[in-house]
Each structure stands twice: as C-alpha cells, then as structure tokens.
Amino acid sequence: MFSLESGSGFWNPLLWILVLVITFLLFYGIRGFGKSTYKKGTEQTKVFLSGNKETTPEEMHIKASNLYWGFTTSMKSLYSVLRKMHSGNTSDYILWFVLVLAVLFLILGVL
C-alpha cells in the first residue's frame, strides 16, 4: 500500500519520513551541546556586518527582482531571445502556432 513500484526501483514515503525523523532527532541532539548562556538584546545576538552600521530591516530586504541576479545576468542573451518571443502580441502567438504546424506537417509529410 505504501511502496510505489516503478519497475526498476521503489519509493516508500514512510521510510523517507522515518529517515527525516531520525535526522531531526540527531540534529536536535547535536544542538543540545551548544551554549545556552547567551544574552538576548546584547552585542552577542547582533548581526556582524564587518563593522558597517546595520540598516533597518525594510532597507535590508532584497526584492524578488534582485534575486538570482547572477543567473539572469549570465543568461542575458538567452533571456533577450525569450523576451522577444514573449512579445504579448496575439499575432505573434498565432505565428508560433502556424510555425509548429508547418514543421510538423513537414516531418510527417516527408516521413
């Protein structure tokens, strides 16, 4: 009932949960070795920013459009092609439909 067979392997969600629970207990145990004597609201709990002044949380929040900047910048050329493809123009959408139709006609026509 729990084991999903794929013909070449199997998947058992209960086994996975068991592994997760054991891992959690293990890490919880390791955490217990840590010091609990720190003082809240002192320098001990403040973020260290290499001596720079900590800004307000609002200013520190990174916006969604800035996330994965490295990935999008390195893939700039691909994105410029994809952005051109997604023009928002309905005529272009139909053009893609006609193009795929033509290519498939050609493949099945030749074969």
Added chain:
Amino acid sequence: MTFLEALLQHSPALVIATPLLSAFLLPLVGRINAKVRDVFALVMLGVTCCFVGLLASDVLSHGPRVYIFGAQNLNVPLVRILFEVDSMGIFMAIITVMLAVIAVIYSWSFLRREDGLDKYYTLLLLVVTSALGMELTGDIFNFFVFLEISCIASCALIAFWVAEGEALEAAFKYIVISSVGALFILFAIGIFYAQYNALNIATLAHLLQFTFLDKFALVILLVSLGMKAGLAPMHMWLPDTYGRAPPSIVLIIMSATLASFYGILRVVFTFYGNVLTTSLRFSLPAHVVIGWILIALAIVSILIGVIMALVQTDLLRLIGYVAVAEIGYMFLAIGASVASLGAPYATVALHGGILHIFNDAVDIGLLFLVAGAIYYVTKKRSLDDISGLARTMKFTTIFFMIGLLAVAGMPPLNGFTSKFLIYESVYQLNPILSIIALLGSILLLAIFVKVLYAAFLGSELPALKGVTEAPKSMLLAMGFLAGFAIFIGLFPNLLLDTLVKPAASALLDHAQYISMVVGGL
C-alpha cells in the same frame, strides 16, 4: 428498476445535465438571496460529484459505458450522439468536479465584494459542463461543440475584472487563440468526415487508414489541442490569462486546459491507436515519430516554463509559467510512453503522466489559491511590493510551502510520486531526458524559494502593517488541496491502483473502446 438503478443508467447524461441546467437556473435563484445562490452552486456541484462518483464506480467495476442520446437504431444515420465513458474519461471528470467544488468554496470569500456574481457562477457552471462533456463524449464533433462552449464561457470569466484593462486584453488573447485552435480542430473533423463519413470516435478509430490526410489531421489535432493545453512554444496565452483572471477562475480554466490535454491522449491512444505501429519511411514506426515529437515539445515547455518563471515578479504570471513547465512533464511522460510503445517502462511512463495530471491540478491549483489569498489581503501582485507575510498569514504560508515542495517534486508530497515514475521510465528511453526533467525540478524549487523569501520571509513592510490572514472559506479551499497533496504523497498506491492504472489500461486497450460501439450496442 429501482431509483438508484435508474440514476446509474442515466448517470452519463445527468453528469452533464446537472451543471448545465443549474447554470441557467442560477440567475433565478440569485434573485432570492446571494447566500442561497452561493449554496445552490455548491450543492448542484455536489450533486454532479455524486453522479460522477456513481458513474465512476460503475465504469471501474464493469468497464466502459456507452450512453446514446437520440436514435437507438444504428441504421438511422447521424441522429444520435454517443457518450462513451471509460476509466480515463471518468478520471478526468473527477479532477474537473474536484476543482470546481474547491473554486466555488474559495469564491465565497474571494469575490464577496464583487458585482455580477450571478453571471460568474452561471459561466463557471458552463465551463464545468463543457469540460465534463469533452471528457465523456464519444463523438468528435460533440467534443468540438463542448470545446467551443468552454472557450466562450472561459473568455467571459477571464474578463471578470473588467475594470482592469489587462483582464480584457487577456480575455481577447484567449478567445483569439481558442477560436483559431477550435477552427483548426473543426477542419480536422471535416477531413475525417469527408473520408470516412463518420463522427463517432470509436467508428473513426476503427476505419482510420493513416492516409496522407489522416497524418494532416493528426498534426492539426496535436498542435491545436497542444496550444489549448499550454504546450510551448504556443503557450504564451497561458501566463497572460492565468495572470489576469481571478485565481478561483484559474482553477476552472485549468480543468478546461486539462480537458484539452485529455483530447490529445484520446487522439493518440484511441483515435490513432490502431495505426501507431504503422511503418513510415526509413522503416520508422509511426509511434516513435509521434512520441519524439511530443517529447521535443515537452522539453521546450519545461525549459521555457522554468526559465521564464525565474525572472517573473508578478506572482500569478510566475505560477502561470510554472504551469507551462508542469504541462511539459505530462507531455514528456506521454511522449515517452508513445515512443516506447510495447516496452515495459512505457506503461510506467503512462502511469506517471496520468498521475501527474491529478498532481498538477492539486499543486498548481493550490499555488494559485495562495497567490489569490495574498492578492486578496494586500491588493498587490508584484513580489517586489510584498514581504514578511508569514508573520500574519501563518496558514497561507504553510499551504504555500506544501504547494512549493509538491510542485518541485520534493518527497514525501504528491508531486514526487508522479515525477518519480516519469524520471525512472524516461531514463530508460534516454537518460538525457531524465536529466533535463530533473534540472527543471531543481529550477522549480529555486523559483519557489525566491517566492518564499520575497513574499513570506524578510521584514514586514510598513505598507502591509494591517494585513490579516485570509478568510476561512479561502483557507478551507487551500486546506483541501494541501490535504490532497499530503495524502497522495503518503499513499500514492491508493490513487494509482484505483484510478490511474485503470485509466492507463483504458487508453492502451483501444480495441475495447472501439468494440463497445463498432462491435454492436
């Protein structure tokens, strides 16, 4: 004949008649009271659910059902429409009614302050009727008629927020794309009718010779239904539409989109089932060529979907692109199954593909509802304008995380079960396909980690100080879908053995589908 037997006998008709008649009764009921109207819509969908359940129990235990509207005598030409309900059709019908019920519960709070809800519920029930019709009919022209009903009703629903110019633009795009697709499908139907003088799917499947014109019709059907299903590179309408329609409506449009995907399954496995092993030039079997065409389009869908989703800041549009990628996974499984027809892993791929239809409906549906809840409380669409919502929207955050992990195919949620079957079977066809599919899933996780960080974590923005949790009916609708995601993830065999495997067998055993009509009624 007892009352229950009579209901069972006419259940294929009642599944369609109940939402259809309710749709036209609803404006009258709405005159009594808005609450009565809302409850009426839910109750009538509940009744439809019961008929679907009744029909499902019959089909799953006794095999496909044929229901005749019109002349019972086969010698009288054309004066009838046949419904042929098999395990695949009923599987899709279950998804459709499930999404509809959840959409109505969600709408109670989500659209509480909106005008024109009589028309909204009428159109919603019409889309449900059309999707159910597409899934249960055994007649290709009837399929086209239901497709047209779906296009028109969906278009009106997309434009529900008519005050927003973008909603009208999205509706315009949808109707243009849908009409073009539907016209081409009508053209393909004309080709079949001209050659074989028949419109019944089983009869046509029996007569099909795979002539040049049949190949022509196959391409038209694959591309037109593929466009309606959101297959790249004809997917551009999907993020535009899903991004602008009310999220409760997206659930309903999704059921119509999945019905188009079902159309492709029916075309490939049932319509062309008899001729799939035909040898083309260079001794290439037809199923290999068709399978690899589907795989190529699937890979394009997965890659374009995830790459474009990564840079979106509009949450609804982002989920729209993810939906394109998810459609790609379904096509990948189906393509692999067709390309390797006869191999043991072909059936596993088909199981994965069919299970993924259900999982896609649950996971993408859940994410749209979460996005709707965020829009409801903040009135903001852009991820750049929201932050720290986990502080005030605890349940919504939990539901989002369930949706996130499920869509990314993380164990032990439902998305993993179907993707596990897809990866394993596709790997045996070609390991590179499996690697691309896995890469897509990793990028999906990255996309939603971005959303999790931007929308739910981080500091609370001053503009969002007064934000509260979403209303109860919206939480209930999200809770249902999240519950499904966990339950299917923990007990995958329950759905697989009960619904998915019979649906796959129904598709692969096209001879049985044909013999139900051609072998005599």
